Amino acid sequence: MSDHDLVVRGGTVVTAADTFRADIGIRGGRIATIADSLAAGRETIDADGLLVLPGGVDSHCHMDQPPFMGVESADDFLSGSLSAACGGNTTIMPFAMVLRDEPLRPAVEAYREKARGKAVIDYAIHLIVPDADAGRLGQELPPLIDEGYTSFKVFLTYEGLVLEDREMLDVLAMARREGALVMVHAENEHCIHWLTERLVASGRTSPEFHAAARPAAAEREATHRAIALAEIADAPILLVHVSAGEAMEQIEWAQDRGLRVYGETCPQYLFLSDADLARPGFEGAKYMCSPPPRAADNQEALWRGLRQGIFQVYSSDHAPYRFESDRGKKHHGDNPPFHKVPPGVPGIETRLPLLFSEGVGKGRLNLNRFVALTATNAARLYGVYPRKGTIAVGGDADLALWDPGRTVTIRHADLHDNMDYSPYEGMEVTGWPVTTISRGEVVVREAEPVCEPGRGRFLACGRPDSARPV
Ligand code: URP
Numbered sequence: 001m002s003d004h005d006l007v008v009r010g011g012t013v014v015t016a017a018d019t020f021r022a023d024i025g026i027r028g029g030r031i032a033t034i035a036d037s038l039a040a041g042r043e044t045i046d047a048d049g050l051l052v053l054p055g056g057v058d059s060h061c062h063m064d065q066p067p068f069m070g071v072e073s074a075d076d077f078l079s080g081s082l083s084a085a086c087g088g089n090t091t092i093m094p095f096a097m098v099l100r101d102e103p104l105r106p107a108v109e110a111y112r113e114k115a116r117g118k119a120v121i122d123y124a125i126h127l128i129v130p131d132a133d134a135g136r137l138g139q140e141l142p143p144l145i146d147e148g149y150t151s152f153k154v155f156l157t158y159e160g161l162v163l164e165d166r167e168m169l170d171v172l173a174m175a176r177r178e179g180a181l182v183m184v185h186a187e188n189e190h191c192i193h194w195l196t197e198r199l200v201a202s203g204r205t206s207p208e209f210h211a212a213a214r215p216a217a218a219e220r221e222a223t224h225r226a227i228a229l230a231e232i233a234d235a236p237i238l239l240v241h242v243s244a245g246e247a248m249e250q251i252e253w254a255q256d257r258g259l260r261v262y263g264e265t266c267p268q269y270l271f272l273s274d275a276d277l278a279r280p281g282f283e284g285a286k287y288m289c290s291p292p293p294r295a296a297d298n299q300e301a302l303w304r305g306l307r308q309g310i311f312q313v314y315s316s317d318h319a320p321y322r323f324e325s326d327r328g329k330k331h332h333g334d335n336p337p338f339h340k341v342p343p344g345v346p347g348i349e350t351r352l353p354l355l356f357s358e359g360v361g362k363g364r365l366n367l368n369r370f371v372a373l374t375a376t377n378a379a380r381l382y383g384v385y386p387r388k389g390t391i392a393v394g395g396d397a398d399l400a401l402w403d404p405g406r407t408v409t410i411r412h413a414d415l416h417d418n419m420d421y422s423p424y425e426g427m428e429v430t431g432w433p434v435t436t437i438s439r440g441e442v443v444v445r446e447a448e449p450v451c452e453p454g455r456g457r458f459l460a461c462g463r464p465d466s467a468r469p470v
């Protein structure tokens with residue numbers, strides 16, 4: 001017997017760079033040895049026929065947030081992180097939410113408190129920056145960034161959150177000075193407002209009009225504006241939840257000019273479309289998120305972005321608002337107008353299997369790019385690499401063991417979140433993460449959670465890695 005706590009034997013190890021057969025020896029929660037052949041450890045897992053991947057890093061998800069549009073998240077840190085772990089993830093990065101003029105420090109402390117005793121895997125926390133108040137940028141944010149909150153999201157839409165151009169420049173300049181990464185939600189608020197007023201006035205209020213109120217042009221314009229502002233301030237940015245091919249083209253344009261502009265897309269833009277929003281009655285609300293899913297032929301553009309490295313990150317943007325609930329999508333009645341419906345779709349557990357099946361399984365992505373998009377690049381960009389996001393001696397033993405041949409029909413009843421639906425109900429996927437290991441501890445075995453609430457730890461992020469993601 002070897003002196004490893006756990007040995008994962010006989011699997012095919014995949015990182016963003018390599019694919020090779022190896023045994024992995026784990027000691028004290030970290031990867032101690034990677035070798036052709038290891039003797040059994042105190043515990044040994046037979047991974048013959050399985051793929052051994054870095055645990056997924058879901059770097060954009062929402063849980064236990066204060067009410068948004070009056071509506072609470074259905075998932076807290078327990079159900080949210082458990083569902084993530086069952087979907088092959090070992091790190092999550094949700095947001096400490098504040099609105100304009102609200103102080104950040106108490107919100108961050110309250111959010112840390114919500115995770116304590118609940119999270120089953122490790123978590124970092126992004127901040128939200130809803131204004132460019134001098135005290136916020138000069139006094140409040142720099143110490144928080146020093147303490148490991150090195151990324152924050154800004155909005156070009158949503159009342160109470162939207163930043164004007166000058167405010168954006170001030171925020172970007174601060175981020176540059178402090179070495180933080182700015183995540184941008186890019187949709188043009190004025191256009192959305194104008195369109196919403198006209199749609200509502202003419203009685204076009206069903207969920208399908210959510211897409212008409214937030215057209216690709218509004219996303220494209222705001223994306224380009226964010227890029228121009230970042231160029232002027234000389235700060236890196238990451239455009240989050242990019243839905244439209246034409247918004248992605250702005251990112252590609254910026255990258256071709258050598259700007260440090262990164263992109264993220266999400267399952268809802270690859271596997272859902274505006275046809276889902278147009279399902280009969282209020283059903284379309286299950287697919288409402290901002291920006292909205294686009295026409296089906298837009299999906300091919302996003303696949304190109306994933307394949308060619310225009311997108312570095314693929315995250316869930318899990319935003320759990322229940323459907324059949326007066327504290328969810330139906331907060332304003334059984335059939336409210338689209339602009340009264342909280343936007344967001346769940347997907348923290350299905351993110352990886354969907355991309356594996358439709359990406360790797362259908363030959364659109366190779367395994368190494370799958371790992372880069374789902375774990376390595378996020379770990380690099382948010383400053384937790386190589387502790388997270390790869391398989392390397394000295395790194396945390398965060399692994400997902402995948403059965404590439406297991407076929408699963410997605411049923412919400414089998415998922416572990418606290419939602420009441422999955423937008424992917426009935427979809428058949430091939431490839432499933434059967435075992436998840438977090439810091440050397442099996443947290444999901446044979447697709448069933450086996451972990452204690454509260455074992456997850458807070459991750460203080462370093463300054464984002466200046467190395468370009470792979
Ligand atoms: O519709 C979405 N994306 N809801 C979550 C909040 C956000 O903007 O990421």
Ligand code: ZN
Binds near residue numbers: 240
């Ligand atoms: Zn957003």
Ligand code: ZN
Binds near residue numbers: 060061317319
């Ligand atoms: Zn989000």
